[in-house]
Amino acid sequence: MNWIILLLGLIAFFIAIKLIHFKHIKHKIVALFIILLVLFFALSFSDVVKNNNIDLKSPSGVISAGKVYVSWLGTIAGNVGVLTGNAVRMSWAPKNLTG
DSSP states (O other): OHHHHHHHHHHHHHHHHHHTTOOSHHHHHHHHHHHHHHHHHHHHHHHHHHHTTOOTTSHHHHHHHHHHHHHHHHHHHHHHHHHHHHHHHSOOSOOOOOO
């Protein structure tokens, strides 16, 4: 698993070096977003696999890891939805404290 993270880190490094040659800022922002997204998926997958003691050396382990990871992502999406709903329901108007 560590070699996958190392490989993704090297890819991110080479993409970051290429960022210097982009002429438009929006290309740099998109490239940086993709790098961060790939690193997020790699690190979170590694963490989920490690915390659940899943063996990735067998096909059943890979399938199990995929199911657990997709379930974990679903939980994250649900939590973001709850958080967003609570933020929308909050009163954001300033309070009159000089009463």
